[in-house]
Amino acid sequence: MRRMSCIQDMALRAKRRIPAFAWGYLDGGSGEEGGLRRNRDRLEAVLLKPRFCTGVRPDTSAALFDVTYAQPFGIAPVGMGGLMWPGADLALAALAKAGGIPMVASTVSSTALEDIAQAAGGNAWFQLYASRQPRINRDLMDRAWAAGIRVMAVTVDVPLAGDRRRDVRNRFILPFRPGLRFAWDVATHPAWALATLRHGSPGFPNLARYSGDVDGQTLTAFISSQIKDDLSWDDIRDIRQTWPGKLLVKGILAPENAAQALAIGADGVWVSNHGGRQQDSAPAAIDALAAVRSVVAGDAMLVMDSGLRSGEDMARARVMGADFVFAGRPFYYGAAAGGAAGAARAVELLSADLKRILAQLGCPSWRDLDRRWLWDGRDSPEKPG
Ligand SMILES: Cc1cc2nc3c(=O)[nH]c(=O)nc-3n(C[C@H](O)[C@H](O)[C@H](O)COP(=O)(O)O)c2cc1C
Structure with a gap:
C-alpha cells in the first residue's frame, strides 16, 4: 500500500482490480460527465498563498456540532459500497472510529446502518433518501437514533436517478441480466470475485424489511419506485420536525436553496453536486460553495464535497468557505485498491497531505484557514509597460 502515493494512484489500481461494471x-x-470534470478543473484553479517562517506546527482538528474531530474531513455516504469491495463499509467505519472522523451511512448502503454505527463508535452519521412513504422515513430515523446516531443529512439532489451512461454501457441496469460479458468481467477479476463469493453479493439491508420477502432484483426495483420525485420544502420541514438530532441538507448548489434549508431549521448546509453524478451542467461544487457561503452565517455549518482528492483540495475548500469537508470516491478507491489496508491508506494519505499543506501555507490550524490564504493575484507586481 505504501507505494501508492496519492488518491489517483489508488484509483488506477482500483480500476484494474474490480470488474468494469463496479468501476x-x-x-x-452523469451525462457527458461535465459536472465531474468541472469539479476538478475549478478546484485546480484555486491557488493558495504560502507564507513561510511563521513558527507554527499545524493543528488539523475541527469542531462540528459540539464534537471535535481529529481531521476536518469525513466519509460521505456511498450506496452499494460492498460492490466496490466486500466489507468496505465496515472497514471504513472502523477507520472512522480509530481516526476520529465521521462516516455517513447511506440509506442504500450495503451494510445495515446499525452495523456501521456500532463499528464507527460515536462517529457514525446517517444519510436519508426520503421515501414516498412517510412511515419508512420515520422508521429509518427511529432506527438511526436508536443506534446512537446524532447527525443526519437528508439528500435533496436526486429527484430522479442520474443519467449514468457508463452503467448503461456496462448493462448495470434494471432488469439486470447477467450474460457472458458479465461472467467474463467477474472471472477476470479473481480477487474481487473470491471476496464477493465469501461475503455474498451486496444488498440493501436498510430497506429490505420494507419491501417484504423479495429477491434482490425486485428489491432494487422497489427502492427505485420509492424515490420521492416530488420532494418539497414542506417534506424537509416534516423531516426536521421528526429528527431530534442535528440536520444537514445535502446536495445544495443554489444560495436560495441554502437559505430555505436554514429557514426550515436545518443546522447546516451540505454543498455538493453529488460528485458530478446527477447533472452534467451543474456548477462545480467549489464555485457553488463560494456563492452559498454568503447566506450561511451564525451557528449554521457549511459542509462541502465533490471532487476533493487531496488535503490540498480540502484546504482550497476551506479557503472558499467550508467549515468541514467530505469525500466519497477516494475512500472507496482505497478499499477497491487494497481492502481494509487500502481504505486505511486513503485516510492516511489525506491526513498527511492536509498537515503538509497547512505547514506549507504557514497556517496554524484548519480553524484559522480563511480567505487570507487565497492567492487572488492582487499581490502580483504591476507588469511593466
Ligand atoms: C458510488 C457512489 C455512491 C453514492 N451514493 C450516495 C448515496 O447513497 N447517498 C448520497 O447522499 N450520496 C451518495 N453519493 C454521493 C456522495 O455522498 C458524495 O456527495 C460524492 O461522492 C462526493 O464526490 P467525490 O466522490 O468526488 O468525493 C454517492 C457517490 C458515489 C461515488
Whole structure:
C-alpha cells in the first residue's frame, strides 16, 4: 500500500482490480460527465498563498456540532459500497472510529446502518433518501437514533436517478441480466470475485424489511419506485420536525436553496453536486460553495464535497468557505485498491497531505484557514509597460 502515493494512484489500481461494471458505477458521472470534470478543473484553479517562517506546527482538528474531530474531513455516504469491495463499509467505519472522523451511512448502503454505527463508535452519521412513504422515513430515523446516531443529512439532489451512461454501457441496469460479458468481467477479476463469493453479493439491508420477502432484483426495483420525485420544502420541514438530532441538507448548489434549508431549521448546509453524478451542467461544487457561503452565517455549518482528492483540495475548500469537508470516491478507491489496508491508506494519505499543506501555507490550524490564504493575484507586481 505504501507505494501508492496519492488518491489517483489508488484509483488506477482500483480500476484494474474490480470488474468494469463496479468501476463504472464508482467512478462515473452523469451525462457527458461535465459536472465531474468541472469539479476538478475549478478546484485546480484555486491557488493558495504560502507564507513561510511563521513558527507554527499545524493543528488539523475541527469542531462540528459540539464534537471535535481529529481531521476536518469525513466519509460521505456511498450506496452499494460492498460492490466496490466486500466489507468496505465496515472497514471504513472502523477507520472512522480509530481516526476520529465521521462516516455517513447511506440509506442504500450495503451494510445495515446499525452495523456501521456500532463499528464507527460515536462517529457514525446517517444519510436519508426520503421515501414516498412517510412511515419508512420515520422508521429509518427511529432506527438511526436508536443506534446512537446524532447527525443526519437528508439528500435533496436526486429527484430522479442520474443519467449514468457508463452503467448503461456496462448493462448495470434494471432488469439486470447477467450474460457472458458479465461472467467474463467477474472471472477476470479473481480477487474481487473470491471476496464477493465469501461475503455474498451486496444488498440493501436498510430497506429490505420494507419491501417484504423479495429477491434482490425486485428489491432494487422497489427502492427505485420509492424515490420521492416530488420532494418539497414542506417534506424537509416534516423531516426536521421528526429528527431530534442535528440536520444537514445535502446536495445544495443554489444560495436560495441554502437559505430555505436554514429557514426550515436545518443546522447546516451540505454543498455538493453529488460528485458530478446527477447533472452534467451543474456548477462545480467549489464555485457553488463560494456563492452559498454568503447566506450561511451564525451557528449554521457549511459542509462541502465533490471532487476533493487531496488535503490540498480540502484546504482550497476551506479557503472558499467550508467549515468541514467530505469525500466519497477516494475512500472507496482505497478499499477497491487494497481492502481494509487500502481504505486505511486513503485516510492516511489525506491526513498527511492536509498537515503538509497547512505547514506549507504557514497556517496554524484548519480553524484559522480563511480567505487570507487565497492567492487572488492582487499581490502580483504591476507588469511593466
Ligand atoms: C458510488 C457512489 C455512491 C453514492 N451514493 C450516495 C448515496 O447513497 N447517498 C448520497 O447522499 N450520496 C451518495 N453519493 C454521493 C456522495 O455522498 C458524495 O456527495 C460524492 O461522492 C462526493 O464526490 P467525490 O466522490 O468526488 O468525493 C454517492 C457517490 C458515489 C461515488
